[in-house]
Amino acid sequence: MRPDARPTTLLAELTYRCPLHCPYCSNPLDLARANAELSTDDWLRVITEARALGVLQLGLSGGEPLLRKDLETIVEGAHKVGLYQTLVTSGLGLTRARAERLRAAGLDHVQISFQDSETDNAERIAGIRSVEHKRTAAAIVRDLGFAFTINAVLHRGNLDHVGEIIDMAAAMGADRIELANTQYYGWAFLNRDALMPTRAQLEAAEPIVEAAVARYKGTMQVLYVLPDYYQMYPKPCMGGWGSVYMVVAPDGRVLPCQAAWQIETLSFDSVRDHPLEWIWRESPAFTAFRGESWMQEPCRSCERRTVDFGGCRCQAFQLTGDATQTDPVCVLSPHHGLIEAALASGAAAASGAPRPAGAAVGTAVGTAVGTAVGVTVDAPAEPPAYQYRGPVRAAAGA
Amino acid sequence: MTADRRLAPTARPALWRLARVDFDTVRQRPVLQYPEGAMLLNDTGAEILALCDGQRTVAEIAAVLGARYGADVLADVTSYLDALAERELIRTAADAPATPPLEASHHAP
Numbered sequence: 001m002r003p004d005a006r007p008t009t010l011l012a013e014l015t016y017r018c019p020l021h022c023p024y025c026s027n028p029l030d031l032a033r034a035n036a037e038l039s040t041d042d043w044l045r046v047i048t049e050a051r052a053l054g055v056l057q058l059g060l061s062g063g064e065p066l067l068r069k070d071l072e073t074i075v076e077g078a079h080k081v082g083l084y085q086t087l088v089t090s091g092l093g094l095t096r097a098r099a100e101r102l103r104a105a106g107l108d109h110v111q112i113s114f115q116d117s118e119t120d121n122a123e124r125i126a127g128i129r130s131v132e133h134k135r136t137a138a139a140i141v142r143d144l145g146f147a148f149t150i151n152a153v154l155h156r157g158n159l160d161h162v163g164e165i166i167d168m169a170a171a172m173g174a175d176r177i178e179l180a181n182t183q184y185y186g187w188a189f190l191n192r193d194a195l196m197p198t199r200a201q202l203e204a205a206e207p208i209v210e211a212a213v214a215r216y217k218g219t220m221q222v223l224y225v226l227p228d229y230y231q232m233y234p235k236p237c238m239g240g241w242g243s244v245y246m247v248v249a250p251d252g253r254v255l256p257c258q259a260a261w262q263i264e265t266l267s268f269d270s271v272r273d274h275p276l277e278w279i280w281r282e283s284p285a286f287t288a289f290r291g292e293s294w295m296q297e298p299c300r301s302c303e304r305r306t307v308d309f310g311g312c313r314c315q316a317f318q319l320t321g322d323a324t325q326t327d328p329v330c331v332l333s334p335h336h337g338l339i340e341a342a343l344a345s346g347a348a349a350a351s352g353a354p355r356p357a358g359a360a361v362g363t364a365v366g367t368a369v370g371t372a373v374g375v376t377v378d379a380p381a382e383p384p385a386y387q388y389r390g391p392v393r394a395a396a397g398a
Numbered sequence: 399m400t401a402d403r404r405l406a407p408t409a410r411p412a413l414w415r416l417a418r419v420d421f422d423t424v425r426q427r428p429v430l431q432y433p434e435g436a437m438l439l440n441d442t443g444a445e446i447l448a449l450c451d452g453q454r455t456v457a458e459i460a461a462v463l464g465a466r467y468g469a470d471v472l473a474d475v476t477s478y479l480d481a482l483a484e485r486e487l488i489r490t491a492a493d494a495p496a497t498p499p500l501e502a503s504h505h506a507p
Contacts, residue, residue, distance in 0.1 A: 006424070008436055054424045056436040082420060084431040109416070109433045147416040147433045175416055176433060221486060
């Protein structure tokens, strides 16, 4: 990283609370350890410090950010300092009145997650009756002239519907659709066997997506994130650790990516204790894997180290127990066998039994499609067939 | 997608409805902001984009800047706009025939 490198993007995870129960949720596994949520004033200070540090884009996420009653105040503050703002939401709780207030406060872009094109399957995945709310929210977002993106996390239980999902987004008037194959962190890692698509599914999806990209060119952008387990080389995660991106968790801890909480060998400093600039430039977590000095072989001498930065630190830690290892997705990694074993295990699960009701999904790099815990708005359509946390409730704040 | 697409001198480019040019006071540079992305611009780039109103043609934009700088800039302006069109950050009427970009936004009340 250049010594003067500045962040461009801040993901503000305003709360871990969420009405949905997706099996690929991006929330930490152990929410009971999370502290109270930041206050409104804390967030306004963080946003102002972020802009001064160079941040241009603000993602407002969670959990479900609409559960924060002060969302409009936060949006207004971010608009005042000139940030381009994206709300990442399930759509639940987005009334027309609230959307109008957010528009007036300066919100630019709304992303609404959809779990599938088929209502029953979508609601099995989300664990809650939600599709009608989402459709209503989508119509409001479109109507008010927000930039409008639909997110769908893809996995074995919905990948066969990818064409229908894209057409659904177009019919709702989306400007963009992000189709992200599940990435296996946290909850998705626990549910990996149930979520892992088969190679046949991926091969069938590819021409469908390609045709849709061409068909909707000029009216809707179609973005497709491939599953990294099926790639030869790892993703250039976060554009490099501590290089352009930072996440502020609901309790104020600052992370270089939204999955980094699972690297148990790191501790993350909080905006309650330190200025954001110090955390970005000097804190142990942000400097841990900056540049190349932390790399081992085969990364250290590999010419791809400036292309993919050794891949994902969280994945290296999750699979090998050592965050300085090459991401095992890489065919050059001595641990690549772990990936092959996971694919074989997923394939066995896929063929051994009928597809589990509403198998699940993942989360896009840099966007929090995932969701969480605790706040039940409606009875689940059917208990999800995944490992899932109990009703831990993150402390509500502000 | 189509790498060899070139904007004709008669094309009338407009900034994507969802993109806007801001001035980044931290980096002291203009910046193009859009969903999930930001692109730092130089002053010339910002000048070109300011002229992309969906009314002026590429040739007219180049003529305005050419007069300002006393040079023939059509080739440079075209290749700059081609690169942005490739990323769908600028649009021309041909991209969306149903809604000619005569107004800044077809969502305007």
